[in-house]
Amino acid sequence: MAEIIESATLDEEEEEKLARQCAREYQxxxxxxxLEKIAEDIVTHLLGRGYQGKAMVVSIDRFTAVKMYNKVxxxxxxxxxQLKN
Numbered sequence: 192m193a194e195i196i197e198s199a200t201l202d203e204e205e206e207e208k209l210a211r212q213c214a215r216e217y218q219x220x221x222x223x224x225x226l227e228k229i230a231e232d233i234v235t236h237l238l239g240r241g242y243q244g245k246a247m248v249v250s251i252d253r254f255t256a257v258k259m260y261n262k263v264x265x266x267x268x269x270x271x272x273q274l275k276n
Contacts, residue, residue: 221255230262234270 201209219225237246248263250256 217251220251221258223258226255226258226262230259231266233259233263234266238270 233246233248248256248259250259
């Protein structure tokens with residue numbers, strides 16, 4: 192995204208506006224309660240597909256990808272515990 196901004200012909204005011212907007216959207220995208228719900232939905236979806244297979248989740252950055260991995264693992268373990276009880 193930084194490359195796109197650098198290559199675009201924006202004046203300083205437009206660059207600042209774009210940076211503020213991206214920062215605001217980044218905060219919304221990476222909000223913890225949102226990621227938690229998505230992780231829960233991922234586990235539910237994978238279990239409800241009816242067949243074993245692979246899946247891929249795309250995240251906005253590495254930090255968010257790691258957070259999502261941890262959250263999915265947590266919900267997966269919760270589901271396994273429910274099956275054991």
